[in-house]
Amino acid sequence: MNKSSRRVLVGGVLLIGTLVASATALMWQDYRQTVQQNLRHLALLAGVTQAYATQVLDANNRLLDRLANDLTTGGPSHTAGLEALMAIRLEGQPFLRGFALLDTQGRVLLSTTASERGGRADLSRLTALPPPDRSMAVRPWVAGLTLTGSASMPEGVGFIPLARPIPLPGSAAAWLVAQLDPGALLPPFADPPEAQILLTLSDGTLLAQAGHLPLGPGVSVTPHPAFARSTPPRGSHGALSLWGDRHVGAWQASAQYPLVSVVEQPHAITLQQWLAAQRGPLLLIGLATVLIGLLTRLSWRHARARERAQQELEAAHEETSRRGQQLALLVKNVQELIFRTNLHGNIRFANARWQAITGESARLARGRYLSDVVLPEHREQVAALFALHGELGVRAAQVSLQSADGQVRVLDISVVPLNSRDGEIHGFAGSAVDVTDLLAAQQQLQAQLTFTELVLECNPLPICLTDTEGRFLTVNQAWEKFMSLPRREVLGRRNVDFLPVHEAQAYEAHTAQLLREGGRVSYEERLHRPDGDVRDVQITKVQLRSSRGESLGILTTKLDITEFRAARDLAEEASRTKSEFVANISHELRTPLQSILGFSELGILRGREHPKLAAMFGDIHAAGKNMLGLVNDLLDIAKIESTVGAFHFERTDLRNLIQDVAEEMQSLLQRKRLTLNMRLGPLPLFAKVDPLRFQQVVRNILSNALKFSPEGASIEITAGLEDASALHIQVRDHGLGIPPAELESVFEAFVQSSQTRDGSGGTGLGLAICRKIIAAHGGRIHAGNAHGGGAVFHIHLPTASYSETLPSPLT
Missing domain, CATH: 1.10.287 (Helix Hairpins)
Known part of the structure; x- marks a missing residue:
């Protein structure tokens, strides 16, 4: 990105950032004002709630005082008259449930509720002695419908007791108790849809609540932020802003009673009010941001387009310069001669190839006529290239010239006229290719082809070449003579046209195998010639391929093996x-x-x-x-080679057979103080063998190892699985070993190792018999020399199934 477009982009981003930052600051200030306004409204609502509760308590206390005065001074002396007086005072008081007169033991003497009369109330649940300054006390919310009812009432059912001590005539002191409904302490408007109002004692005991919180009277709300630090003092107030990032609120403590009113609302309401007030500014800021962004994008795209145009122009100049240099370099180093002449064939330009062909510098070619360079017999052909009459297209000729070193070079020359803007010819451009080596190679190739064809015709073996579809491309004279078919009747045809169907199908099947697997295919078959003669032949097929790997055909040779068979x-x-x-x-x-x-x-x-x-x-x-x-x-x-002899195979663990032979030879081993170490492995080594013949092989090899081992040495026998289909047994001694040249000859009949110098070598038939026995089992045996000295005999046997009685295949 260039500087101009970068400046446009940075300026637009900074302008948008400044606008967004300014708008954010203003919106934050409006948000704080909205929060403060809501706090003032909630504080006002808390004060109203607290004042209303105070007024309700004052009114009920005054009512209780008048009733107490009436009862103690001018009231009737009989019980019915006292209850009637309390019922009169109760009328018109919707917030009171009733009045009752209790003695100091809690027995109900009088009550506006008939069910309470004669009952007993638990004074500890109702009130304590009144404080000195007043003749009443406010206690926590009490569960129950009546004074004498059980405390285990349904949740949320209860009252607030107000008590006065009064003297009665002729009796001891008594208590006048009024039952105040908790909901009477809340003002009539205290049911806001969005706010929550709590009226509690100063110790956090809930008296009444309005709102969405599922709280009941009598519970403790001390975890509330209003009571988080300490008990609010009487007459105090405060704001609760964003506690837990969920609510805002305010609280007010009564100066006369231990009452606290708390009003709160969810912070989401404040946020909604603020967002509703910010819709217009937000829309305006968004439109301004989009407009600035669009203007910035248009300016940036215009700057980028101008920069790209400038870059493309510079790149075009560079590409033109580079291509000019490449063209000059190409013309200079191209392997063809490139030249330009005037109308008459006078050379104006020639590349460096001129020197490689003529032996003189390309600078000296300027001003020379091309016809003067070639041999005299080809000058007319060159002159015809620059003739202005006739067809003025591409003209070509093959001419010869003599280079400075005396060699004659052959060139293929092509020229084309150069036209000016007005269509007039003002010269010629041409090229020349040195084809001297190509002509020589073609001649050599032709000679090689002639020689190959002669060799093919003189070969005494019948040879033919077919394509991949089986059609004959060529045959030699020996093939014509062997098949008694003339060449002209064979080329283009297939074997099925002149051979029996089954022989032709077998021939095509082997061809398909060769094309599929590659390499070469060799097999024998009985061939019925067209003249009726039957011959046994060995056929060999080889696939011919080009340098690119494409199949050129199938080369087939036939060898008559009738007499040999x-x-x-x-x-x-x-x-x-x-x-x-x-x-x-x-x-x-x-x-x-x-x-x-x-x-x-x-x-x-x-x-x-x-x-x-x-x-x-x-x-x-x-x-x-x-x-x-x-x-x-x-x-x-004789038994092994004769068809009379037979092997009796059975599935046997070879470890048992080897151990039996080792026990037989213990006396011979002890005589020479030899140690036999056997590592036969923990797993069974099952194979189909003739036990007697296999033990004969082990016995023979172990006897040889014992014979050539020095006294006090050791012999090792190792056996195990070579792979999933073969077993491998090794017998190693620590003797002189076997000369490398004799590792195979020791298995021939009547041949002994040259290391046998003490006359104890035997007849020389033992290892020959071992090889024939192992071969009859489908395995193989060979010898080698171990590292550190000594000979090692290796026996490989298959684990595949054999028949129980298998005649020897060696005949």
């Missing part, structure tokens, strides 16, 4: 025959080996006395055991 079937049959042969020969070899072992053991027993003979039989027995171990291993391999 037949050879594979023969090899599998030979493998099965070999496995059955090994199984049979192993069974046949075990019979003579058992005889050899038996006779060798017999020779050892009988040759104890001949050490040399016993040693010979011992060698025969050891060799036979080794031979029997080899035969057993060969038989295990």
Whole structure:
């Protein structure tokens, strides 16, 4: 916001603030005057109420004095005459309920109320002895309808007793009591719709009230602000302004009696009176404020519009200057040659690209003819660009020139005539693009395309390219020969046009999978060629994409595997025959080996006395055991690989199987003073396994760990869940470990680790058998070297369900 509009806005705000502040001060002064006026009115009403109550009490006291005088001096002596005299005095006194004469014990001797005669009144409830200066006393409000009535009367029913002591002829002293109605103390006009009038004793005891407060005679109103500090002295008065922000009022204390009159009204009434008086000024102030605000807004908007116009003008000048600089910079650094000539093609301006194309400064181009720069054979084309006859639109030509370094550059030139205001041509503007590299790239691309097409045609594999809808875009000669279809009959067609329906649908299904998942798809299928021949082929499909990721088509290769599949079937049959042969020969070899072992053991027993003979039989027995171990291993391999052998799977907790194998080998562990640490976890490790075969794997791996562990070392077996679908078992020793190059070869048949130097390695079939057993279970086994030394064997088994008896899948 600029200074002028800011000054207008600040001036308007200050003017409105001054007006509002002045009006507020005047309204506050009027409000205080309204409050004072209401206080004076309420004080007057309190004084009137107090004077009226005093007059009522004075009148009743005088009446009581005359009646007492009549009774003591000239009244009749009999009872009926005395009661008649009291009834006469009671007539015309609406504020009195009745007269009664009581003895000093409270017994009612005479009464204008027949029900009270002969009754007994509680003097303590009525009055005390009169003060010395007067022969009467004013007591608090007394509950009850009569003198002898019960004090437990309905709320709000009672009277004010006035008493005089009088002597009666021939009897002791007595009390003359008058019953004053509490409402008689309030003036007839004491029922204002807005104010509240309270008439109380000086100690706060309520005698009578008029107004909206739900109070009854006899209650204490000492919490009232009029009695908050102390008992009001007789004859005093005061104002009560805004106590609790709810009421205003005034009070007046009687000079003759201990009476206090309090008059109050809600503060809201004073506020309404003040607001009613301020409607006109408020409306005038509001109109003035709105008018000043509108004038301020109009002035501010005018100032802002003038400032915006000035800012827009300055911004336009800056934008024009900036764009001029940008245009100059753009023309200077643009990669195209931009130039301007006169009518005859004489160069008047050229940007910096001139130097990059011709090798000379753009400053030297001024004054030269463009036709003199190009090669002689292209000068006529340049001259035609600046001809004034013919169509005068955009003209273009492709010309060549020789740069300063001797290179020939090819340019695409375009020119357009420049017209003056009167429509006359006064020159030409043009641009030139160096397309030398582009032409070279196009030629290289064409050569590359020719080479690719030649490679495709010379490839011995049948290759075809289809679009995403399955239509053939191109095929090579090998495809034509393999499918016995000429190219001209294939392009634009689909497989369903010349293949059986089920083969075409399978082909399209794999194409859809490739488009959906990406990557590549490879599968085998049996293909019926149009000539009726049936071939087994391996098909590989790859999706071709552009640099922007758009699909260009599907490249498909076909490999004829008919002969390969037949050879594979023969090899599998030979493998099965070999496995059955090994199984049979192993069974046949075990019979003579058992005889050899038996006779060798017999020779050892009988040759104890001949050490040399016993040693010979011992060698025969050891060799036979080794031979029997080899035969057993060969038989295990044969069983695993043969279709005759079978695995019997059952759901088993692997921890129990591992612990059983560990107990079997305790004697061997103790012999080498080895410690076996097992961490199998607290949860069951259930899997579908053949218990005997699985224990054979654990036993074999644990035997290897025991064999390669130094004395006093430890072996760790750890087992647990790898994830929700697999178990992981580890067996670690602290031996020399396995060379990294032999981590896979140790699982091959008849292969032992190079770390086995003591001749205790066995036949080299144990780990091969373990791998085949674990593979038959759907798992895998591999070896590694632990950090800090030693080998670690990892066994991974699935937790998925297997059938109870599952033949070995290895054939």
